[in-house]
Amino acid sequence: MLDKNGIARTIARELKDGYYVNLGIGIPTLVANFIPEGMEVQLQSENGLLGMGPFPWEGSEDPDLINAGKQTITTLPGSAFFDSAMSFGMIRSGKVDLTVLGAMEVAENGDIANWKIPGKMVKGMGGAMDLVASARHIVVAMQHVNKAGESKLLPRCTLPITGLACVRKVVTELGVFGFDERGFVLLERAPGVSADYIRERTLGHLSSIGQEPEIQWA
Amino acid sequence: MLDKNGIARTIARELKDGYYVNLGIGIPTLVANFIPEGMEVQLQSENGLLGMGPFPWEGSEDPDLINAGKQTITTLPGSAFFDSAMSFGMIRSGKVDLTVLGAMEVAENGDIANWKIPGKMVKGMGGAMDLVASARHIVVAMQHVNKAGESKLLPRCTLPITGLACVRKVVTELGVFGFDERGFVLLERAPGVSADYIRERTLGHLSSIGQEPEIQWA
Amino acid sequence: MNKIYADADAAVADIRDGATLMLGGFGLCGIPEHCIAALVRTGVRDLTCISNNAGVDDFGIGLMLKGRQVRKMISSYVGENAEFERQLLSGELEVELIPQGTLATRCMAAGYGMPAIFTPAGVGTEVAEGKETRVFGGKTYLLEMAFHADFALVKAWKADRLGNLVFKATARNFNPLMAMAGKITIAEVEELVEPGDLDANAIHVPGIYVHRLVVGTHYEKRIEQRTVRTPNS
Amino acid sequence: MNKIYADADAAVADIRDGATLMLGGFGLCGIPEHCIAALVRTGVRDLTCISNNAGVDDFGIGLMLKGRQVRKMISSYVGENAEFERQLLSGELEVELIPQGTLATRCMAAGYGMPAIFTPAGVGTEVAEGKETRVFGGKTYLLEMAFHADFALVKAWKADRLGNLVFKATARNFNPLMAMAGKITIAEVEELVEPGDLDANAIHVPGIYVHRLVVGTHYEKRIEQRTVRTPNS
Numbered sequence: 001m002l003d004k005n006g007i008a009r010t011i012a013r014e015l016k017d018g019y020y021v022n023l024g025i026g027i028p029t030l031v032a033n034f035i036p037e038g039m040e041v042q043l044q045s046e047n048g049l050l051g052m053g054p055f056p057w058e059g060s061e062d063p064d065l066i067n068a069g070k071q072t073i074t075t076l077p078g079s080a081f082f083d084s085a086m087s088f089g090m091i092r093s094g095k096v097d098l099t100v101l102g103a104m105e106v107a108e109n110g111d112i113a114n115w116k117i118p119g120k121m122v123k124g125m126g127g128a129m130d131l132v133a134s135a136r137h138i139v140v141a142m143q144h145v146n147k148a149g150e151s152k153l154l155p156r157c158t159l160p161i162t163g164l165a166c167v168r169k170v171v172t173e174l175g176v177f178g179f180d181e182r183g184f185v186l187l188e189r190a191p192g193v194s195a196d197y198i199r200e201r202t203l204g205h206l207s208s209i210g211q212e213p214e215i216q217w218a
Numbered sequence: 219m220l221d222k223n224g225i226a227r228t229i230a231r232e233l234k235d236g237y238y239v240n241l242g243i244g245i246p247t248l249v250a251n252f253i254p255e256g257m258e259v260q261l262q263s264e265n266g267l268l269g270m271g272p273f274p275w276e277g278s279e280d281p282d283l284i285n286a287g288k289q290t291i292t293t294l295p296g297s298a299f300f301d302s303a304m305s306f307g308m309i310r311s312g313k314v315d316l317t318v319l320g321a322m323e324v325a326e327n328g329d330i331a332n333w334k335i336p337g338k339m340v341k342g343m344g345g346a347m348d349l350v351a352s353a354r355h356i357v358v359a360m361q362h363v364n365k366a367g368e369s370k371l372l373p374r375c376t377l378p379i380t381g382l383a384c385v386r387k388v389v390t391e392l393g394v395f396g397f398d399e400r401g402f403v404l405l406e407r408a409p410g411v412s413a414d415y416i417r418e419r420t421l422g423h424l425s426s427i428g429q430e431p432e433i434q435w436a
Numbered sequence: 437m438n439k440i441y442a443d444a445d446a447a448v449a450d451i452r453d454g455a456t457l458m459l460g461g462f463g464l465c466g467i468p469e470h471c472i473a474a475l476v477r478t479g480v481r482d483l484t485c486i487s488n489n490a491g492v493d494d495f496g497i498g499l500m501l502k503g504r505q506v507r508k509m510i511s512s513y514v515g516e517n518a519e520f521e522r523q524l525l526s527g528e529l530e531v532e533l534i535p536q537g538t539l540a541t542r543c544m545a546a547g548y549g550m551p552a553i554f555t556p557a558g559v560g561t562e563v564a565e566g567k568e569t570r571v572f573g574g575k576t577y578l579l580e581m582a583f584h585a586d587f588a589l590v591k592a593w594k595a596d597r598l599g600n601l602v603f604k605a606t607a608r609n610f611n612p613l614m615a616m617a618g619k620i621t622i623a624e625v626e627e628l629v630e631p632g633d634l635d636a637n638a639i640h641v642p643g644i645y646v647h648r649l650v651v652g653t654h655y656e657k658r659i660e661q662r663t664v665r666t667p668n669s
Numbered sequence: 670m671n672k673i674y675a676d677a678d679a680a681v682a683d684i685r686d687g688a689t690l691m692l693g694g695f696g697l698c699g700i701p702e703h704c705i706a707a708l709v710r711t712g713v714r715d716l717t718c719i720s721n722n723a724g725v726d727d728f729g730i731g732l733m734l735k736g737r738q739v740r741k742m743i744s745s746y747v748g749e750n751a752e753f754e755r756q757l758l759s760g761e762l763e764v765e766l767i768p769q770g771t772l773a774t775r776c777m778a779a780g781y782g783m784p785a786i787f788t789p790a791g792v793g794t795e796v797a798e799g800k801e802t803r804v805f806g807g808k809t810y811l812l813e814m815a816f817h818a819d820f821a822l823v824k825a826w827k828a829d830r831l832g833n834l835v836f837k838a839t840a841r842n843f844n845p846l847m848a849m850a851g852k853i854t855i856a857e858v859e860e861l862v863e864p865g866d867l868d869a870n871a872i873h874v875p876g877i878y879v880h881r882l883v884v885g886t887h888y889e890k891r892i893e894q895r896t897v898r899t900p901n902s
Contacts (some may be wrong), residue, residue, distance in 0.1 A: 018670035020877045040670040042831070042877065046536065047462045048606050050875045051831075058664040063465060063657035064593075064607040070463040071663035078831040078864025080872035081605055083612045083640070084462070084488075085544040085781070088537025089849070092555065092782025095877045116562075121524075122533065123515030129563060130537030133556035134782060164560040236437035238644045258437040260598070260644065264769065265695045266839050268642045269598075276897040281698060281890035282826075282840040288696040289896035296598040296631025298639035299838055301845045301873070302695070302721075303548070303777040306770025307616070310549025310788065313644045334795075339757075340766065341748025347796065348770030351789035352549060382793040541781070548774070551787050551805035572784035572814075581805075604870060637837060638871035 002173045002190045002215070007141050009034045010171050010188075010215050011100055014139060015041050022046060022091070022131060024101035025069040027141040031100055036218070044096055046127040048087045051079025068127065088127065092134045099135035101128065103142045103167075105157045108183030108204040110167040112140065113159035125162065132163030144172035144201055151203035153177065153184055174198045176215060182207060188215045220391045220408045220433070225359050227252045228389050228406075228433050229318055232357060233259050240264060240309070240349060242319035243287040245359040249318055254436070262314055264345040266305045269297025286345065306345070310352045317353035319346065321360045321385075323375045326401030326422040328385040330358065331377035343380065350381030362390035362419055369421035371395065371402055392416045394433060400425060406433045439599050439649045440628070444474035447622045447648045451480050451587055454507075458543065458583070458614035459487040459497060460590035463516075463660050466607030467496045468624050470652040471589040476500055482507045486583055488539060488610055490514040495658050504528065510583070512536035516660065534563060538580055540613055545582035547616025547645065552581050588618025591652075592641075595625040599643030600634055608640065615641045622648040626655060672832050672882045673861070677707035680855045680883045684713050684820055687740075691776065691816070691847035692720040692730060693823040696749075696893050699840030700729050701822040703857050703885040708822075709736050717741040719816055721772060721843055725749045728891050737761065743816070745769035749893065767796060771813055773846055778815035780849025780878065785814050821851025824885075825874070828858040832876030833867055841873065848874045857883040 002010065004027050012034035015021065022044045023029050032054075035041045043052040045067040052067060053074035061072040090096060105113040112132055115125040132138060145151055153170065169187075170177040175198055176188040183205030186195060195210045220228065222245050230252035233239065240262045241247050250272075253259045261270040263285040270285060271292035279290040308314060323331040330350055333343040350356060363369055371388065387405075388395040393416050394406040401423030404413060413428045441447040448471055451457070461467030472491075475483075476499050483506050490509050491498035500506050501519050508530040514520055523529035534542075535557040545553050554577035558564050568579040590611040593604035601623055603611055615621050623641075628651050674680040681704055684690070694700030705724075708716075709732050716739050723742050724731035733739050734752050741763040747753055756762035767775075768790040778786050787810035791797050801812040823844040826837035834856055836844055848854050856874075861884050 044877070045606070047465075048609050050877055051869070055663045055665040061659060061662055061664065062605065063659045065605040066463065066465045066659075066661070067606075069661060070465070071661040072659060073663075075605075075869060076864075078829050078833060078867075078876070079869045080833050080875040081603075081608055081869050082872070082875060083603075083608050084536065084540035084610050085613050086875075088540055088557075089781035090875070090877055091537060092557075093780055093849070094782065111560075121515070121521050124511060124513035124533045125535055125563075126513040127536035129535035129561060130555070130557040133559060161561045262644070263839070265698075266842050268644055269636075273896045273898040279892060279895055279897065280838065281892045283838040284696065284698050284892075284894070285839075287894060288698070289894040290892060291896075293636060293838075294631075296596050296600060296634075296643070297636045298600050298642040299636050299836075299841055300639070300642060301836075301841050302769065302773035302843050303846050304642075306773055306790075307548035307550075308642070308644055309770060310790075311547055311616070312549065329793075339748070339754050342744060342746035342766045343768055343796075344746040345769040347768035347794060348788070348790040351792060379794045541783075549788075550774075551808070551810060553786070554784050555782075575784070577784060602870065608870075635871065637835065637841075638868065 001193060005030055007171050007173060009217055010176060011139055011141055014098055015039060019097040020044055020095060021098045022096050026102045028100035028102060046087050046091065048082050048084055049075065049079060051076045088130050091130055094134060094136050096135055097137060099131050099138045100141055101131065103140045105152050105154050105159050106140055106167050106170050107154050107156045110165040110179055111157050112162050112167050113157040114162050116160045128162050132166045138167050139169045139171065140167050141171050144174045151201055153202045153204045155204050174201065180207060186212050188213055190215055219411060223248055225389050225391060227435055228394060229357055229359055232316055233257060237315040238262055238313060239316045240314050244320045246318035246320060264305050264309065266300050266302055267293065267297060269294045306348050309348055312352060312354050314353055315355060317349050317356045318359055319349065321358045323370050323372050323377050324358055324385050324388050325372050325374045328383040328397055329375050330380050330385050331375040332380050334378045346380050350384045356385050357387045357389065358385050359389050362392045369419055371420045371422045373422050392419065398425060404430050406431055408433055439647060440597055441648050441650050444470040444624060444650045445477060447471065447650045448474045448478060451475065451478065453480055454482045455586045456484040457486065458585040458588040458617060459485055460609065460611035460614050462488050462606065462609035464492065464496050464658050466591050466609050466611055468589040468591040469655060470624050470650060471622060472496060472499060476503050481505050484508040486510040486585060488512050488536060490517050490520050492516045493519050510534065512539050540610060542580055542583040543610065543613040543617045546584050547613065550582060552579055555580055583617060585618050586620065588614040588621040590615045590621065590623050592623050592625045594627045594629055594634060595623060595649055596629050596631045596634055598631055599646030599649060600639045601641040601646060602634055602638065603640050612641045616645045620647045621645055622650065624650040624652045626652060672880060673830055674881050674883050677703040677857060677883045678710060680704065680881045681707045681711060684708065684711065686713055687715045688819045689717040690719065691818040691821040691850060692718055693842065693844035693847045695721050695839065695842035697725065697729050697891050699824050699842050699844055701824040701857050702888060703883060704822040704855055705729060705732060709733055712736065714738050715740045717743065719743045719818060721745050721769060723747040723750055723753050726752050743767065745772050773843060775813055775816040776843065776846040776850045779817050780846065783815060785812055788813055816850060818851050819853065821847040821854040823848045823854065823856050825856050825858045827860045827862055827867060828856060828882055829862050829864045829867055831864055832879030832882060833872045834874040834879060835867055835871065836873050845874045849878045853880050854878055855881040855883065857885045859885060859888060
C-alpha cells in the first residue's frame, strides 16, 4: 500500500525534462516534492503563475502571491505572472503537459467526477472543468475507496460529472491504472498488494493478468 | 472651400476632453495638429499604441516605434503599448470615442468604400474594416469629388464596401454633412461656398435649407 | 480629463440597486477592499456580482452578503462562507457556478468586443444544460456569452492619472479582464505615479479602459491559507 | 531543457515544403529578420505565410517572395511590393486578405484554445462571402476560425532561457499572438538575459508558449516611412 507520498512519488515518474505541469490541491501538490534532481519542470498555477516555488519561510509570506489553493507560495527565477484568461488560454490550447488532480469518482471510460455531491453544499468547480476538458495528459491521484469503503473506480460515475473521457491514468494507494476499451487496466501493483486484493476493491471493469509488476521508483 | 488643414480643423471640433481617438492616414492625421490647448486627447494607433506623440526629431527615429501608417513617431508621457489583439479589442468594444478616416465613396445610408478599386492592384483593407464595423463615432475626411470630377457622396457605393451604415459625419472641402433617413444632410457650408454649389456636386440625396451656416472655428 | 476620485465612497456613489458588478480578485488576493467597504456603506441592494469567489464571512464580498446586498453571485468557487451558505439555502441568494476559465474568458470577451466564445469546459456536465454546443475539429465546445457589467471594481498595484494599470504577482488574476469589461471601471490602486513613470511596455490595462481611480491606503490584504516552509521540509 | 539554438539556420532547419508559418511584425517593424534570412537560405517552398504584411521587395517576406518560396499569403495589407504584385497577377501566388483585427484575433484564438471567434469586421463586404453570420444583441458578426501554424517565427526584444519574452514598443504588434499560436514557436531575440532578470509582472509571452530561442545580432530594422518633425512644425 502506498501512502500519500508514495502516490505522489509514483506520479512523479510521469514527469519529463521541460514539462509544464499543473498540480491540483491535496496529494497532487506533493508531486512537486519528487521532481528528480536536475530535471527542469515548471509548475503552473491556474490563478496566473508559471514557475511556482516552495512555500515561503515564515515571515516572508506575500498576500499578493498565492497558488490556486490560496496558499502563500514563492516563485522561482524565470517565473511569469499572467491574468486568468491567459492562464486558462494556455490550459485550453494544450500547452500544459501534465495535469494531476484528485477525484471522487473515475469511470471505466475516463469520466471524472470531483466537484459536487448532491445534498451537500456545493462549493463550485473552480478550474477543474477547464483543466479536464483541455489537458493533454490527466493523471488522477486518489484513494481507491471512499470513507464508506466503496470503490471510487466505477463502471460509470454516480456523482455529477466534471469532464468526459479525459483521465489517462489513475494512481491510488493500491496501484497504477490505465484504460483500454473495456475499462481500467492494472499496470502496476502497490508493494505487497495482490491483483486479487485490488480487483475486490474495484467496481469498474479491471483487466489484470495477475502478475503486474510492483511499483518501483528510480 | 477648405484646404486639407481646414478639413482637419473642422473635424477637430468633434474632439472632447478625455477622448480616445483613432486617426487614419492622410487628412485625418492632420486633426492631431488642431487639438485645442488644454484639452487632453489620447491618440490610438491600431498597431498597438495609446498616447501617440508627434514625429521624432531627425536622428531620434526609432524603428521599433511606428504608427499604423508605418511612419516613425514618438510617444507622450503615459503612453501604453499593447499587442494587435488588444488594440482591436478596444476598437471592437467601442472604447475609441472618435474615428476619423478617409474614403473613396460614402453612401446616403452611411456605407463606406475605401479599400479596393476593381481592376487596380488591391493592397488590402488593413484595419479599416475593423474600425468601421465597431467605432462609435466615425467621421470621414475626404475630397468632395474624385479626380474625374464625380461626386464621392453617392446614393449607394459603387466600389466594394468597407463597412455598412457606419459613417456619422462627412467633412469635405465644401462642407459638413450628417445623415437622416433620406440621405445626406448639409450641416455647414465651407466659407464662400453656396448650398447650390454643393448640391450640384453631390450625387446622393442632399437635404439642405439653403441657409446652412458657414463653418466657424473657435 | 480627471479620473481621480477623492475616495472609494465618491467613486461608487452612483451604483444603484439592481446593478451588475464585476469584482476582481482570486480568493482574497487582489480584491478591491476599499470599494467593497464603500459599497457596504452605501447600502445598495439587489446586486448581481460577477466574481470568482464570494469572500469569507467577515471580509471581501462576505461583507456585502452580510448586509444582504447581493441578489445573485456568478462565481466559480464559493466555499469559504457560512453566511453565503445560509442565504443560499434560504433562497435569499441566487448562485450561478461556472468554470473558472469560462468566467475569465467571458469577461475578457467583453473587453475585446467579442459577443461570445467557445470553450470545451463543462461539455457533458450540468454546466452545459440549455447551452448550445458545436463541434470544431472533432471536439465539442460550448457557446458561452460575454459578461458585461455596469461597473467593474478592480484592484491594481500602480496607476497613473491616465488610468494605466499595473498589477502585482497573482493579485492580477481577474482584475485586468474585468477592468476591460466594465461599462464604468473603477480601479483602486496602492500607488498613483506620474504619467511616464510606468514602463509603457509593461502596462497591463491601458487607461482607455479605466474611468475612475481611487488611491487606497492601509490595505489589509488578508491571507486565507498562510502556508510556510518548515526548516526540515 | 534547452530551448536555445545556435543560430537561426539551426532553428528553422526542420521547416519543410508546404508548411504553414506565422511571421510576426507590422510592416517591417518587429519582423523576425534572421529567421527569414535563414528560411531563404533553406530554399524551402510552397509555404503558406500568415503575416500582416508581405515585406518590401528586398527585405522581410519580400526576400522569400523573390525566392518563390511562398505559395499563399494571408495578410491584411500587402501593398509595398512589386514582386508580390507580379506573382499575384501571374497566378504564382495566392493571397487571402483579411481585416487586421480579424487576423490578430484569429491568431490569438489559437493560443487561447478558442476554435473560432465572432467579429463584426467585414460584415456586408467581400470578406463575409461564404462565411457564417450570427446576430448577437442586434449586431451582426462573422464567425472566423482560429489560425494555426506549424511554426511561428517571432521577434522579441528580450528573453530568458526559459522562453519568457518581452517586446519593445510597437514592435510588439502581432508577435505575442503568433508566439502563442505556433505549434512550434521560434523566437529570435535581441538580448538573452538570466532567468529572474525579466520582471515576472512584465512578461508578454510566458515561456510555455516558446519552443526555440535564437539570439540575433546586427539587426537592420529597416524603416519604411522615415518621418521627422521639422523645426517649424
